[in-house]
Amino acid sequence: IEQEIKFPRLLGYRYEVKERKLTAEFSEDSRMALSSEDIPFKTENAPIVGKSSTHTLDDLKRHREQEVAFLLSKLVLEKYFRSDGSERTERTADYGSDSEVQMWLFPQILRIARSWMNECVTYKDGAFPQLMMLVEPAHEAADKIYRAIVASSAGERHLKPILRPYDTVGTTRYVDFDTTRPVYVTDPKKCHISHVVADTQSWEQKMAQVLEDMDEVARYVKNHNLGFTIPYTIDGEERNYIPDFIAHVDDGHGPDDLLNLIVEVSGEKRKDKDTKVSTARTLWVPAVNNHGEFGRWAFVEISDPWDAQNTIRGMLKSEQPAYVS
Numbered sequence: 001i002e003q004e005i006k007f008p009r010l011l012g013y014r015y016e017v018k019e020r021k022l023t024a025e026f027s028e029d030s031r032m033a034l035s036s037e038d039i040p041f042k043t044e045n046a047p048i049v050g051k052s053s054t055h056t057l058d059d060l061k062r063h064r065e066q067e068v069a070f071l072l073s074k075l076v077l078e079k080y081f082r083s084d085g086s087e088r089t090e091r092t093a094d095y096g097s098d099s100e101v102q103m104w105l106f107p108q109i110l111r112i113a114r115s116w117m118n119e120c121v122t123y124k125d126g127a128f129p130q131l132m133m134l135v136e137p138a139h140e141a142a143d144k145i146y147r148a149i150v151a152s153s154a155g156e157r158h159l160k161p162i163l164r165p166y167d168t169v170g171t172t173r174y175v176d177f178d179t180t181r182p183v184y185v186t187d188p189k190k191c192h193i194s195h196v197v198a199d200t201q202s203w204e205q206k207m208a209q210v211l212e213d214m215d216e217v218a219r220y221v222k223n224h225n226l227g228f229t230i231p232y233t234i235d236g237e238e239r240n241y242i243p244d245f246i247a248h249v250d251d252g253h254g255p256d257d258l259l260n261l262i263v264e265v266s267g268e269k270r271k272d273k274d275t276k277v278s279t280a281r282t283l284w285v286p287a288v289n290n291h292g293e294f295g296r297w298a299f300v301e302i303s304d305p306w307d308a309q310n311t312i313r314g315m316l317k318s319e320q321p322a323y324v325s
Contacts, residue, residue: 002219003172003188003189003190003191003192003219004171004172004173004192005171005172005192005219005220005221005246005248005260006169006170006171006172006294007169007170007171007226007228007246007260007294008161008163008168008169008170008288008291008294009163009164009167009168009169009170009227009228009229010161010162010163010164010229010230010231010284010287010288011162011163011164011231012161012162012231013150013159013160013161013162013231013283013284013287014159014160014161014162015080015081015146015149015150015158015159015160016158016159016160021108022105022108022109022112022149022152023112023149023152023153024112024115024116024145024148024149024151024152025148025151025152026115026116026119026120026148027148027151029144029147029274029277029278029281029282030116030120030144030145030147030148031120031121031122031144032120032121032122032137032140032141032144033121033122033123033124034121034122034123034124034127034128034129034131034132034137035123035124035125035127036124036125036126036127037124037125038137039057039127039131039134039137057131057134060128060130060131060133060134061128061130063130063133065117065129065130067130067133068117068129068130068132068133069110069113069114069117070110071132071133071138072113072116072117072132072138072141072142072145073106073109073110073112073113074106075138075139075141075142076109076113076142076145076146076149077101077102077103077105077106077109078101079142079143079146080142080146081101081102081105081109082100082101082102083100083101083102109145109149112145112148112149113145116141116144116145116148117129120144121141135235135236136235136236138236139233139235139236140234140235140236143233143234143275147278147279147282147283150282150283150286151282158290159283159286159287159290160287160290160291161284161287161288161290161291163291169294170226170227170228172192172193172221172226173192175192175193175225175226177224177225179195179197179224181197181198181199182197182198182201182205183195183196183197183198184196184198184204184205184208184209186208186212187212190211190212190217190218190219190220191208191212191219191220191221192219192221193221193222196208196222196224197222197224197225202305203265203267203305204222204244204265206305206306206308207244207245207263207265207302207305207308208220208222208245210305210308210309211245211247211263211308213309214249214309214312216249216250216251216312216313216316217247217248217249217250218248218249218250218255218258219247219248220245220246220247220248220263221245221246221247222244222245223242223243223244223245223246228242228243228246229241229242230242230243230276230279230280230284231279231284232275232276232279232283233275234272234275241276241279241280243262243263243264243280243299244263244264244265245262245263245264245265246260246261246262246263247260247261247263248260248261249261249312249316251316252316253296257295257296258295259295259296259297259298259316260294260295260296260297260298261297261298261299261300261312262280262285262297262298262299262300263300263302263308263312264276264277264280264299264300264301264302265302265305266301266302266303277299277301280299281299284297284299285297285298285299298315300312300315
């Protein structure tokens with residue numbers, strides 16, 4: 001079917017350590033801010049009968065910053081550098097020892113964790129490093145450190161996808177559903193599915209129109225009821241991110257080697273959106289491209305659908321399209 005779009009289905013990612021030396025590349029996505037907005041430093045217990053009491057996190061300050069770096073390094077090691085190549089992304093409050101890890105990498109991860117703490121973490125409203133010993137900040141920090149390690153080897157083939165064992169490839173061929181949401185009627189020459197289902201009154205509709213009007217776009221689809229997800233973790237919890245569109249784009253390689261472009265139409269900045277976008281760029285796209293059997297993939301974030309043509313065309317001219325937004 002000419003307008004069919006296929007995509008891989010992933011469970012996660014694995015990092016194959018082929019070199020003895022690990023490095024990290026810190027970026028804006030690596031930054032983390034600690035403040036009382038996300039972590040209450042002080043709580044007051046005021047019972048109906050009896051005296052009120054105030055509880056703080058000051059006890060954490062008795063731990064040295066070196067302990068924080070050790071904890072984060074251990075968490076990165078146990079989540080992402082396991083002996084069998086798998087991931088353990090579930091959130092745990094127990095930081096006990098784990099023998100099923102590549103322990104020889106710990107000194108290098110510790111060095112990277114220390115650098116990350118010095119270069120990428122900001123403290124607001126009286127925050128302090130030991131707050132990263134709490135479960136949610138610890139997992140967020142570990143994920144950022146890991147993505148920085150992966151980003152440093154973007155030109156190499158160390159990162160690989162963990163594919164679903166019995167449902168490896170998804171397709172637009174069997175999509176069929178009803179909806180009461182606003183819709184945009186698609187051009188059958190450009191889209192395999194008859195309608196784009198919109199979450200807003202204009203953004204998705206405009207994005208679909210832009211993709212249909214671009215000569216570079218051979219076909220596209222709105223990611224609604226396709227089953228196309230990008231696994232990611234936030235605060236140690238496994239989740240699935242559903243991007244907005246997939247488009248097949250001629251980026252100069254000809255019609256037989258079209259670029260699979262994931263298009264995300266973004267609104268206001270949010271912590272979870274930043275994590276989703278960072279995972280798509282630094283984990284999903286490199287892992288799938290390294291696999292080599294699903295074509296070439298890239299990711300672009302669109303903040304203004306009315307200027308999407310310029311954003312996409314600017315990305316196509318760049319040397320590293322997977323990392324442009």
